[in-house]
Amino acid sequence: MSTAKQERQVAIREIISARAIASQEELRQLLVERGWEVTQSTLSRDMRDLGVARLATGSGVRYTTAEVAAPSDDRATLASILPQFFARLDSVREFIVVRTRIAGAQPIAEAIDAEDSPDVLGTIAGENTILVICRSDAARERVARRLVGMARR
Secondary structure: OOHHHHHHHHHHHHHHHHOOOOOHHHHHHHHHHOOOOOOHHHHHHHHHHHOOEEEEEOOEEEEEOOOOOOOHHHOOOHHHHHHHHEEEEEEEOOEEEEEEOOOOHHHHHHHHHHHOOOOEEEEEEOOOEEEEEEOOHHHHHHHHHHHHHHHOO
């Protein structure tokens, strides 16, 4: 990765962590103000590389990354983000595999973990796949039923 690309991506992270950004055009304009002339396609690639996702929060829609720690009252809830990113779910024994749209796994896994459910031991997330580890087969059934129900709202 080139130094310029790395520096531009650092600037994107800084902007996203400093304020609520609701559109790519708004983010692009803020980058221009910092001296980064970028096209929409370059910005889209950078956002994909950084795992940036557009999430609904209590204070509106904003872009975020897994690295950006939002204040707890601004953190997206599972019920608000799951319908946006959910693709499908499969399970076996104590494990649930949730497939999401690109860049959806990290924010969903974080929201699952934030719920601190007694049925869930933890999650592991990639870019579009989450492994949810449950305490038992019965816990897996409850969690899977709840996730599918939320995703269909």
